[in-house]
Amino acid sequence: MGLIELDADDVVAAIQQWVPGPLFSEARCQDALFRFLKRRFPKKVLTMEERVGPGRADIVVRLKDWTGFGATVVIELKYGLTTANEYRRLVGQVADYIKEKMEVVVVLCGPTSSTLASRVKDHMRTLAADKVWFKGHVLTKPVAERTTGGHFLPGNAKDAGRSG
Secondary structure: OOOOOOOHHHHHHHHHHOOOOOOOOHHHHHHHHHHHHHHHOOOOEEEEEEEEOOEEEEEEEEOOOOOOOOOEEEEEEEEOOOOHHHHHHHHHHHHHHHHOOOEEEEEEEOOOOHHHHHHHHHHHHHHHHHOOOOOOEEEEEOOOOEOOOOOEOOOOOOOOOEEO
């Protein structure tokens, strides 16, 4: 958390408390996370699908206060990161956001390759080592699973907010 202002650490702390539940698409996870963050940061500006550089960020959180201090945080949410092409697209998007001097939080929801999740975390650590102002966070948020009878299991809040 920033010394006197809100930053990506505050957004990460909020996302760690978010439990996606039975959401089975990126759009539904994005909408649920956006609504959750709007409740958590009611006086801050949040936008969805905002143009940042050549692409669109899933969620942008502007945490500036009346003094002008505070960060702009981009949240890039990926549902079902399972292929190398999706991984390459994700790290390319992160690179674009960094060029715009924004803090980045990557949220991996749903079925995610542990190998690719690890590669994303390694990539973010490498980027953070090169920039004084950039922290780079990766969170894994499992969605609720179905039982063999078709009912949803309750979300596991204990495992829901892993950060890297």
